[in-house]
Amino acid sequence: xxxxxxxxxxxxxxxxxxxxxxxxxxxxxxxxxxxxxxxxxxxxxxxxxxxxxxxxxxxxxxxxxxxxxxxxxxxxxxxxxxxxxxxxxxxxxxxxxxxxxxxxxxxxxxxxxxxxxxxxxxxxxxxxxxxxxxxxxxxxxxxxxxxxxxxxxxxxxxxxxxxxxxxxxxxxxxxxxxxxxxxxxxxxxxxxxxxxxxxxxxxxxxxxxxxxxxxxxxxxxxxxxxxxxxxxxxxxxxxxxxxxxxxxxxxxxxxxxxxxxxxxxxxxxxxxxxxxxxxxxxxxxxxxxxxxxxxxxxxxxxxxxxxxxxxxxxxxxxxxxxxxxxxxxxxxxxxxxxxxxxxxxxxxxxxxxxxxxxxxxxxxxxxxxxxxxxxxxxxxxxxxxxxxxxxxxxxxxxxxxxxxxxxxxxxxxxxxxxxxxxxxxxxxxxxxxxxxxxxxxxxxxxxxxxxxxxxxxxxxxxxxxxxxxxxxxxxxxxxxxxxxxxxxxxxxxxxx
Amino acid sequence: xxxxxxxxxxxxxxxxxxxxxxxxxxxxxxxxxxxxxxxxxxxxxxxxxxxxxxxxxxxxxxxxxxxxxxxxxxxxxxxxxxxxxxxxxxxxxxxxxxxxxxxxxxxxxxxxxxxxxxxxxxxxxxxxxxxxxxxxxxxxxxxxxxxxxxxxxxxxxxxxxxxxxxxxxxxxxxxxxxxxxxxxxxxxxxxxxxxxxxxxxxxxxxxxxxxxxxxxxxxxxxxxxxxxxxxxxxxxxxxxxxxxxxxxxxxxxxxxxxxxxxxxxxxxxxxxxxxxxxxxxxxxxxxxxxxxxxxxxxxxxxxxxxxxxxxxxxxxxxxxxxxxxxxxxxxxxxxxxxxxxxxxxxxxxxxxxxxxxxxxxxxxxxxxxxxxxxxxxxxxxxxxxxxxxxxxxx
Numbered sequence: 001x002x003x004x005x006x007x008x009x010x011x012x013x014x015x016x017x018x019x020x021x022x023x024x025x026x027x028x029x030x031x032x033x034x035x036x037x038x039x040x041x042x043x044x045x046x047x048x049x050x051x052x053x054x055x056x057x058x059x060x061x062x063x064x065x066x067x068x069x070x071x072x073x074x075x076x077x078x079x080x081x082x083x084x085x086x087x088x089x090x091x092x093x094x095x096x097x098x099x100x101x102x103x104x105x106x107x108x109x110x111x112x113x114x115x116x117x118x119x120x121x122x123x124x125x126x127x128x129x130x131x132x133x134x135x136x137x138x139x140x141x142x143x144x145x146x147x148x149x150x151x152x153x154x155x156x157x158x159x160x161x162x163x164x165x166x167x168x169x170x171x172x173x174x175x176x177x178x179x180x181x182x183x184x185x186x187x188x189x190x191x192x193x194x195x196x197x198x199x200x201x202x203x204x205x206x207x208x209x210x211x212x213x214x215x216x217x218x219x220x221x222x223x224x225x226x227x228x229x230x231x232x233x234x235x236x237x238x239x240x241x242x243x244x245x246x247x248x249x250x251x252x253x254x255x256x257x258x259x260x261x262x263x264x265x266x267x268x269x270x271x272x273x274x275x276x277x278x279x280x281x282x283x284x285x286x287x288x289x290x291x292x293x294x295x296x297x298x299x300x301x302x303x304x305x306x307x308x309x310x311x312x313x314x315x316x317x318x319x320x321x322x323x324x325x326x327x328x329x330x331x332x333x334x335x336x337x338x339x340x341x342x343x344x345x346x347x348x349x350x351x352x353x354x355x356x357x358x359x360x361x362x363x364x365x366x367x368x369x370x371x372x373x374x375x376x377x378x379x380x381x382x383x384x385x386x387x388x389x390x391x392x393x394x395x396x397x398x399x400x401x402x403x404x405x406x407x408x409x410x411x412x413x414x415x416x417x418x419x420x421x422x423x424x425x426x427x428x429x430x431x432x433x434x435x436x437x438x439x440x441x442x443x444x445x446x447x448x449x450x451x452x453x454x455x456x457x458x459x460x461x462x463x464x465x466x467x468x469x470x471x472x473x474x475x476x477x478x479x480x481x482x483x484x485x486x487x488x489x490x491x492x493x494x495x496x
Numbered sequence: 497x498x499x500x501x502x503x504x505x506x507x508x509x510x511x512x513x514x515x516x517x518x519x520x521x522x523x524x525x526x527x528x529x530x531x532x533x534x535x536x537x538x539x540x541x542x543x544x545x546x547x548x549x550x551x552x553x554x555x556x557x558x559x560x561x562x563x564x565x566x567x568x569x570x571x572x573x574x575x576x577x578x579x580x581x582x583x584x585x586x587x588x589x590x591x592x593x594x595x596x597x598x599x600x601x602x603x604x605x606x607x608x609x610x611x612x613x614x615x616x617x618x619x620x621x622x623x624x625x626x627x628x629x630x631x632x633x634x635x636x637x638x639x640x641x642x643x644x645x646x647x648x649x650x651x652x653x654x655x656x657x658x659x660x661x662x663x664x665x666x667x668x669x670x671x672x673x674x675x676x677x678x679x680x681x682x683x684x685x686x687x688x689x690x691x692x693x694x695x696x697x698x699x700x701x702x703x704x705x706x707x708x709x710x711x712x713x714x715x716x717x718x719x720x721x722x723x724x725x726x727x728x729x730x731x732x733x734x735x736x737x738x739x740x741x742x743x744x745x746x747x748x749x750x751x752x753x754x755x756x757x758x759x760x761x762x763x764x765x766x767x768x769x770x771x772x773x774x775x776x777x778x779x780x781x782x783x784x785x786x787x788x789x790x791x792x793x794x795x796x797x798x799x800x801x802x803x804x805x806x807x808x809x810x811x812x813x814x815x816x817x818x819x820x821x822x823x824x825x826x827x828x829x830x831x832x833x834x835x836x837x838x839x840x841x842x843x844x845x846x847x848x849x850x851x852x853x854x855x856x857x858x859x860x861x862x863x864x865x866x867x868x869x870x871x872x873x874x875x876x877x878x879x880x881x882x883x884x885x886x887x888x889x890x
Contacts, residue, residue: 199789199841446643
């Protein structure tokens with residue numbers, strides 16, 4: 001593990017048995033403190049990082065969450081919230097001196113309000129379970145991260161999760177109407193509600209994507225949408241990446257916002273085809289999957305438009321789905337791309353930068369050069385519509401030094417993303433993984449401003465410390481205000 | 497009445513930092529002014545120095561293929577709309593020309609003011625609000641520090657989403673110096689279906705039915721008219737064949753509720769402009785203007801409640817937004833309570849000075865959220881230089 005976590009507080013560790021006992025009084029049936037059972041919680045979806053927590057608490061009511069946080073604040077104990085543990089950035093990595101607060105028992109859908117087109121759910125409900133609950137009435141919950149069968153909506157709120165359909169339907173933040181949240185001091189607050197626009201300062205928007213650093217979400221109100229009448233997809237191969245990139249730009253220039261627009265490069269295509277055998281062309285450098293959804297008349301019209309644009313960009317192969325079965329087969333390879341790469345390489349490291357789409361050919365070229373430099377392969381899957389890259393760096397953890405090289409390679413890719421005008425993470429979050437790269441994108445003033453916002457929620461910095469921010473400042477230190485004296489300003493005069 | 501204070505006219509970020517440092521040192525406050533169309537909102541008793549954003553009026557970057565636009569705050573909304581229209585794109589949240597809402601001079605709204613107020617128009621219900629389209633920004637906080645947050649790409653989760661806080665903050669946190677907005681293609685075809693004479697309750701039911709259908713409704717509104725008959729309008733947008741098919745879908749879906757007609761393009765445009773600016777609500781004897789956000793199904797309850805206060809109102813967002821005008825004698829607390837009981841909130845947008853002096857513009861929060869909001873505000877502006885008292889903060 002090449003990342004430094006906050007040094008465990010010895011005083012807290014010495015009081016462990018007392019802390020465990022206190023938690024057991026609050027949640028008699030939901031405290032895990034034996035090493036063997038706690039091992040299940042030692043990492044999340046970023047399994048390169050592991051740490052046993054001091055203790056695991058599994059509350060099932062908001063009163064218990066409030067009591068735990070109140071206790072932890074009073075006793076200066078750190079808290080790491082966890083949903084389903086599928087974070088790809090180490091957002092739920094435990095702390096040796098922290099309580100791991102698992103929200104899995106908050107697993108009920110409380111109400112579906114079809115009239116107001118929303119659902120009220122507990123944070124431990126899985127993303128897909130919401131769609132399952134409402135699909136009988138023709139509705140669905142739009143954000144669809146690849147892990148949607150397992151990931152929880154509370155985790156989606158913490159990470160502002162995306163998915164292949166977010167170009168058209170938005171990220172989690174655009175699909176959440178309200179939350180109930182417990183602050184570090186145990187206070188229970190609500191932001192947003194069933195109305196469309198939040199009230200006052202948009203604290204709801206701030207909380208979504210805050211990676212468990214501002215509090216613990218105990219209820220979520222999500223927007224549900226009528227399921228589109230039809231979805232159809234095209235599978236288009238190109239003999240060079242530039243043409244594929246140009247095709248994507250032309251689709252958007254034609255005023256078309258597809259439901260999904262995914263690109264894979266040659267290594268990813270080959271790995272996926274070898275795994276799922278869905279008939280992907282193997283003689284191409286780039287493969288696009290474009291999905292259109294909506295009324296049948298719209299799908300049929302637009303699928304022809306996109307096909308024309310693809311042909312105009314010298315597509316070397318083109319297939320259009322004529323049945324739901326065929327559409328799903330086209331997606332099967334893309335959806336299985338990560339495990340497929342897992343078959344050709346002992347380990348892989350998934351990156352998540354976003355770039356302006358026009359930079360794609362340049363970024364892919366630079367990535368090939370870096371691949372040679374580091375002596376490690378790379379396969380690319382790419383949410384082409386919104387510029388979100390997922391390079392998979394291939395390595396073998398059993399070979400000494402390869403993990404470190406893979407991490408350095410990954411960091412170089414993310415630096416490259418920022419350099420061309422993009423960002424460090426499009427949908428996986430900063431967590432511990434990209435924490436130390438934050439200064440590539442933000443200067444100290446930017447980061448201090450963000451940390452001051454955290455201080456407004458969590459003045460003792462007990463919520464998920466060690467994530468997102470490379471340097472932890474004490475809130476008192478950040479709060480100091482230096483007013484420049486020593487001169488006599490004349491505010492009554494226009495200065496400029 | 498105090499003398500009109502001089503206008504600070506910074507040319508760049510550095511000037512703004514200096515201006516903030518000055519007011520911090522001298523115990524004064526700033527009022528951020530774009531086109532000035534919203535200066536009539538909030539407590540009129542202000543001892544502030546107006547800080548104009550007119551000197552920051554450049555379009556920094558616009559690449560239609562990337563679907564993003566980066567601009568400085570002083571750029572006029574009209575200029576941006578013309579620029580985007582040149583590439584068949586638009587700001588999807590349908591920004592307001594605030595001058596038209598308040599009956600003041602039109603065409604003055606700046607993009608900084610649009611983002612600061614966070615008011616989205618009729619398409620809010622399908623395309624999201626200002627908050628959903630602000631991807632990143634640069635600003636100067638109340639410490640006189642220039643900082644940035646978010647990014648210039650459409651998909652980004654790096655760091656806290658401070659853009660959400662900035663949209664609709666009414667300038668209480670920082671002076672925006674640059675913002676990146678998501679833009680989308682303009683629809684090629686638009687069609688507006690209307691039903692006449694529905695009660696508010698029937699209109700909410702009809703709009704709800706349309707919203708729950710697969711017709712992908714872009715906007716839905718219900719307005720009174722001078723003749724007494726109401727108009728309930730449902731707008732669909734997109735590619736020709738799709739609009740055609742969805743129009744038929746809606747007509748058949750709503751046939752049991754009332755007679756459906758399709759508006760001519762010019763009529764439709766006039767209708768939505770009136771909704772957008774709430775201009776059909778006569779101002780003369782009802783000078784208090786409210787903007788009420790509620791769960792959509794509560795729209796009719798609010799309209800009835802407003803009528804009981806001798807007010808008038810219209811519904812947008814399929815019932816989720818009510819613009820209402822009430823007479824002076826109608827207690828403000830009643831409008832607030834009405835909204836709160838319906839699970840929403842009411843902003844006092846415009847009113848005579850005596851009302852604005854007594855009634856906070858922003859709906860007061862419950863105490864725990866109010867305290868937290870104050871701490872968040874102070875995280876940007878510890879000394880209150882951006883005059884949060886104007887909007888009701890204490």
